[in-house]
Amino acid sequence: MMLSSPDKPTVLVVDDTADNLTLMAALLKDAYRVKVANHGEKALAIVASGSIPDLILLDIMMPEIDGYEVCRRLKANPATRDIPVIFLTAKSDEAAEAQGFSLHAVDYITKPISPPILLARVRNHIALSVHTQMLQSLSVKLSRYLSPQVYKSIFEGTQDVSIQAVRKKLTIFFSDIKDFTKTSEHMQPEDMTYLLNSYFSEMSKIALEFGATIDKFIGDAIVIFFGDPQSLGVQDDALQCVRMAVAMQRRMAHLRSVWHDKGYRQPFHVRVGINTGYCHVGNFGSEERMDYTVIGSEVNLAARLEQNGEPDGVILSYETHALVKHEFDAEECAPLLAKGVSREIRCFALRNLHTADAPAAGVDLRYPGLRLTLEPEKLSPEARLQAIEDLQSALQVIRSQA
Template sequence: MKMLGFAEKPTVLVVDDTADNLTLMAALLKDTYRVKVVNHGEKGLAVAASSTPPDLILLDIMMPQIDGYEVCRRLKANPATRDIPVIFLTAKSDDEAEEKGFELGAVDYITKPICPPILLARVHNHIALNVRTAMLHSLSNKLSRYLSPQVYKSIFEGDQDVSIQAVRKKLTIFFSDIKDFTRTSEGMQPEDLTYFLNSYFSEMSKIALEFGATIDKFVGDAILIFFGDPETRGVQEDALQCVRMAVAMQRRMHQLREIWRDKGDRQPFQIRIGINTGFCHVGNFGSDQRMDYTVIGSEVNLAARLEQNGEADGIIMSYETYALVKDEFDAHEREPLAAKGVSREIRCFVLRDIHAPDAPPDNLNQRYPGLRLSVDLDKLSGENRSRAVADLQKVIDSIQASTI
């Protein structure tokens, strides 16, 4: 007889120091299960942690040197064996002994002398339950691939209700796409296109998750990401994390292009990134049968318009985002953007020095709270150079005086 989820008979490990009990257990179980028997707790631990672990353990409590309670405690402390169901076998029938067994992680408790029908029924039920639990765990892991980790976590922990509802929040929205994707993809074989596109999405997703982003969706070659829901670090820090992520993505794309060229790609991808901060509606949208956890609103559309008007390998942001990140990032303002569906002109800021390596301590471009320093030695000459030295010395004197 094969059980659901098993290609062959499930394995039951019996741990008992009495030879007669081992013989009885083996005789009762052999027609339905593969049976392994050991007469010592240490041997039981070794078999459980082997490359072919059992699907269930029948464990005697009263054994010399190491009793069943200690064996169970060690099994549950080891990540490799903690999910194996344990049923205690014992002549002890008091409530205290039974309670202790369950506290240690046992799933059941059978008293001696053994009643064969009860033993077989409980072994069958717990193995079947363990199979269903494993199947649900596998299904849960697969479903998690279709949801952002934060959304998945909030649903499975009960913080997020699966119903059509949305809330208004101030979020930072990120859009990216691949420049000239249609033209580039026309010259590629489908297999190559699939490889490069999936590599691109995988690398960008890793970076997004490292920075705590909520990945909304992939649409063709575009990526929609937002910060501020279902988890937030505050509006300013959400915006900073988004821009930091965008910079990391562009730098990673520079590295990927070198890798892709080595693989024969003659037109490596270049991406454009647009970022905007504003109030949006975020939550479940759709029908009772099919819904999507996403973000909507004019501020989302604005982020998309910014991205569409950005430069390849660049990052363009709205004034609302720039105002939140200007102490850490340097950007220059470009001509205002007239976006379809937006009545006002949109102030745009393009991030500088995206592809510059991480600055060493003595770099002439430094930005952090309380200090913004940018020196271009090629443009600084003559009278301006002397003036710069004097101004910098005043700053140094002021800083040193304030620390005395």
């Protein structure tokens, strides 16, 4: 809700007694723009017309619909529910007052009206409303500097803003733009800003759709992780991360076409690396300035994978591949020797990444009483027919025991 006038806030006075309307309008006119309504329907019509007041003084006892019903309708409408409502009434019993507050009125003034009390209450509640709006606006602005999950957990009080971290098994995503420095040297700053912001915006939308925690942007690189502050479980976190990476690369193919049509000769090509492992995640920094992020050797490994990946591709560590191989088709690459990592890194590159109906690797089911590994692309036509018969027989056995 925004103030109706840059000079004077607007107060809507609703009362079915003409003398009361005249009195309150006279009291308020020097400091406020005053609108009046002599019944509830008229008040609702004024508000519905788009003339949103900054505060409503609302009589309770009115014909046709009373003040309680007017307030109830206002609070049921998202466009008007934040308007402060002060009830005016000759009723002074606690039950009437309690009913008013249960409808989320901000105050309750009894008749006969005391001018000093009326002016003080109106002034205080409009000032409080303005302050609340400022805080809400600031909150929205701050939310753009935090991942939505982190922002929500902080404002809901489920996460403390203090220097602390926990050890969790996460799936970490790294991406960067191939030859970004070289590409940027041949572009005007305005064009580079447009392309980079378009890229970040599109990738961020996809990340949020898949429930990712966006860690940070480092130059042209994006760091994302799954598993904190919300988690679907280690395997599902990994699956969501890889699904997100595929969606991003497919979106990049579309963006390159759009950028090319706009005259950009060197549209971006992105590399992606994904790893799963134990990391420390939480708030790091000082008491004055901290960052909610993830650290550890597994994070570095994800970065090394990305640096050795192919443009427009997705490369997975062995740990991530093991969690997602039943859904995604990948081929093992030559082991990597990366700086800072003492062992050879087994890695897998996703296949059929840019095919609309990219087939999964098959089926890999393993739990007590059942073990099934299926790679249909390796079956000959004869073997496929035999497999169908065998699987149907297996289904009959399972159903007979159900």
